[in-house]
Amino acid sequence: MGVSNARHEWRRVWAVARKDLLIERRAKAAFNAMAFFAGLVLLTFGFALGPDVPAGESRQGTLLQELAPGLLWVTILFAGVLAVDRSFQLELERGGFDALRLYPGDRKALYVGKLIANVTIMLVMEILICPLAGVLYSLDLWPRLPGLAGVAILTTTGFSRCCFP
Amino acid sequence: MSSSSPSAAVEAAGLAKRYGRAWALRGIDLSIRPGEAVALLGPNGSGKSTLLRILATATRPTHGEVRVFGFPIRTDGDTVRRRVGLLSDRPPLYDELTALENLAFAAAMYGLPVRDDGLRAALATVGLPRVADARVRTFSQGMAQRLALARATLQSPDLVLLDEPYNALDVEGLRLVDQLLARVRAAGKTAILATHHIAKGLAQCDRVIALSGGRVTFDGPTARFAASPAADEAGAWA
Numbered sequence: 001m002g003v004s005n006a007r008h009e010w011r012r013v014w015a016v017a018r019k020d021l022l023i024e025r026r027a028k029a030a031f032n033a034m035a036f037f038a039g040l041v042l043l044t045f046g047f048a049l050g051p052d053v054p055a056g057e058s059r060q061g062t063l064l065q066e067l068a069p070g071l072l073w074v075t076i077l078f079a080g081v082l083a084v085d086r087s088f089q090l091e092l093e094r095g096g097f098d099a100l101r102l103y104p105g106d107r108k109a110l111y112v113g114k115l116i117a118n119v120t121i122m123l124v125m126e127i128l129i130c131p132l133a134g135v136l137y138s139l140d141l142w143p144r145l146p147g148l149a150g151v152a153i154l155t156t157t158g159f160s161r162c163c164f165p
Numbered sequence: 166m167s168s169s170s171p172s173a174a175v176e177a178a179g180l181a182k183r184y185g186r187a188w189a190l191r192g193i194d195l196s197i198r199p200g201e202a203v204a205l206l207g208p209n210g211s212g213k214s215t216l217l218r219i220l221a222t223a224t225r226p227t228h229g230e231v232r233v234f235g236f237p238i239r240t241d242g243d244t245v246r247r248r249v250g251l252l253s254d255r256p257p258l259y260d261e262l263t264a265l266e267n268l269a270f271a272a273a274m275y276g277l278p279v280r281d282d283g284l285r286a287a288l289a290t291v292g293l294p295r296v297a298d299a300r301v302r303t304f305s306q307g308m309a310q311r312l313a314l315a316r317a318t319l320q321s322p323d324l325v326l327l328d329e330p331y332n333a334l335d336v337e338g339l340r341l342v343d344q345l346l347a348r349v350r351a352a353g354k355t356a357i358l359a360t361h362h363i364a365k366g367l368a369q370c371d372r373v374i375a376l377s378g379g380r381v382t383f384d385g386p387t388a389r390f391a392a393s394p395a396a397d398e399a400g401a402w403a
Contacts, residue, residue, distance in 0.1 A: 012276075019266075023261040094257050100274075102222065
């Protein structure tokens with residue numbers, strides 16, 4: 001692939017990603033669904049497990065704090081399914097998939113563009129969800145923030161990668 | 166059709182398409198010369214849209230071979246896509262984007278320069294210069310159809326495929342489609358116009374291909390269509 005061709009393909013990638021992000025910024029269809037779902041799940045777990053139930057033997061803190069990492073990731077990944085679903089719906093509504101397929105050029109550009117948009121939307125949602133989990137489950141996230149950010153970026157990218165086969 | 170024939174804009178041999186158990190096309194043979202304007206007439210379900218979708222590489226044929234400007238659509242789809250513009254019956258527009266943003270996206274995907282003045286000029290050709298910055302969700306069906314028309318011809322395709330372009334258009338919109346077809350013909354490009362609007366099809370094209378039940382029932386000059394049995398049949402569905 002020549003430099004000019006690669007530049008052209010990256011322009012297509014950016015066009016797809018920008019289009020999806022612009023639509024999401026205006027419609028907020030995926031984000032609202034994800035935020036509502038994630039908030040509801042975190043609250044439900046909080047009420048179901050209770051804030052004062054002690055953790056298992058030889059553990060400090062509460063049961064909720066012990067299970068928080070797992071609960072947080074389950075919430076994020078399930079909410080992510082909503083984002084992926086919205087990304088597909090966006091193209092199905094007016095026969096957009098057909099139109100995307102009719103543009104000449106490498107179809108990998110469509111895939112990478114969609115991937116970038118989906119990862120961005122999910123990361124924004126995670127930036128809101130993690131502090132909410134910290135407040136609801138009485139977690140001190142600051143010391144773990146760099147590691148958490150790294151894991152979040154890798155997991156979200158991997159998850160989105162699997163959802164757009 | 167053993168070898169590429171660059172003298173033909175479209176060549177199809179034994180073209181058939183099946184959706185599940187239903188055959189949309191049942192063995193179509195046709196050859197369209199560059200610069201021809203062809204009216205594709207037929208009732209609902211006759212295979213018009215399927216034929217256009219196959220020529221645009223949106224759908225693969227079940228049987229048969231198709232070449233567009235000498236390139237087989239099965240193996241040279243990307244080359245074909247660079248030279249074909251399709252206005253489908255479901256305009257692929259994004260409601261939350263403005264008219265200008267929709268065109269800018271299409272331009273970027275075609276690898277065209279995304280220049281604001283050029284895109285606004287494209288909108289002006291379909292009578293939408295004043296709503297360039299309005300979101301498509303606020304558009305009427307006719308305005309969306311006009312925008313789709315601008316999008317389908319944005320890359321100046323050599324083969325223009327129009328599927329029911331007169332749908333939902335007002336008198337001014339009908340005139341714009343006619344003007345667009347005239348420009349396409351003046352530029353020596355090829356156009357295939359699938360429509361129920363028989364009078365428009367006959368007025369704008371120099372050849373008619375009539376389809377019924379996935380088969381060609383008439384293929385000839387516009388002037389001979391009126392005297393053909395296919396015209397009697399058209400009287401029933403038009």
